Amino acid sequence: xxxxxxxxxxxxxxxxxxxxxILERLAAGPASVTELAEPYGISLPGMLKHIAxxxxxxxxxxxKRGRTRRCRLGPADMDEASDWIEHQRAxxxxxxxxxxxxxxxxxxxATHE
Amino acid sequence: xxxxxxxxxxxxxxxxxxxxxILERLAAGPASVTELAEPYGISLPGMLKHIAxxxxxxxxxxxKRGRTRRCRLGPADMDEASDWIEHQRAxxxxxxxxxxxxxxxxxxxATHE
Numbered sequence: 001x002x003x004x005x006x007x008x009x010x011x012x013x014x015x016x017x018x019x020x021x022i023l024e025r026l027a028a029g030p031a032s033v034t035e036l037a038e039p040y041g042i043s044l045p046g047m048l049k050h051i052a053x054x055x056x057x058x059x060x061x062x063x064k065r066g067r068t069r070r071c072r073l074g075p076a077d078m079d080e081a082s083d084w085i086e087h088q089r090a091x092x093x094x095x096x097x098x099x100x101x102x103x104x105x106x107x108x109x110a111t112h113e
Numbered sequence: 114x115x116x117x118x119x120x121x122x123x124x125x126x127x128x129x130x131x132x133x134x135i136l137e138r139l140a141a142g143p144a145s146v147t148e149l150a151e152p153y154g155i156s157l158p159g160m161l162k163h164i165a166x167x168x169x170x171x172x173x174x175x176x177k178r179g180r181t182r183r184c185r186l187g188p189a190d191m192d193e194a195s196d197w198i199e200h201q202r203a204x205x206x207x208x209x210x211x212x213x214x215x216x217x218x219x220x221x222x223a224t225h226e
Contacts, residue, residue: 014124015120088137
């Protein structure tokens with residue numbers, strides 16, 4: 001259940017192009033909220049909303065120094081999200097393999113009949 | 114932009130435990146909406162809403178036969194989502210490596226002083 005909530009928050013946080021951009025930007029180094037907001041022409045409250053969603057998923061951490069809020073990448077490393085997708089892909093591929101071998105078998109059967 | 118919308122839809126679709134469960138269930142084989150709804154005790158309209166979100170992301174495909182809607186895994190293979198996460202992890206790790214070598218350098222400097 002707890003792991004499920006981590007996945008909910010991570011995938012929700014990643015489901016927005018601005019939030020994915022923020023993560024790419026922060027991978028290059030910390031930045032203030034003002035610096036993050038600038039390229040998008042969105043308001044500071046709008047940017048703070050995005051930051052809050054990323055912080056809830058532990059993808060970003062921020063702290064206030066004087067009048068400036070500095071953001072950096074958070075402790076979450078997206079391992080859970082990545083693992084879930086890989087697990088699902090493995091199930092998927094196994095299913096396609098079975099389908100492949102079934103179709104191969106059927107096709108062979110057909111040519112011999 | 115188009116790729117970005119694919120990521121938005123995929124991550125949004127995956128940001129819910131019931132929808133992730135549906136994908137795991139369908140990896141074992143096709144199922145009707147009624148069969149999918151049963152273990153959760155949610156209404157058919159509720160389940161159809163989840164199916165619609167998964168279909169918009171191409172993660173599920175469904176077709177109506179008579180009075181039954183059959184669902185199966187869709188053509189999307191989550192490669193885009195997986196690639197995005199891996200790209201981001203690579204940026205992340207490079208950053209941590211730089212930080213590591215910086216800290217190692219500083220620590221060494223400190224012991225020699």
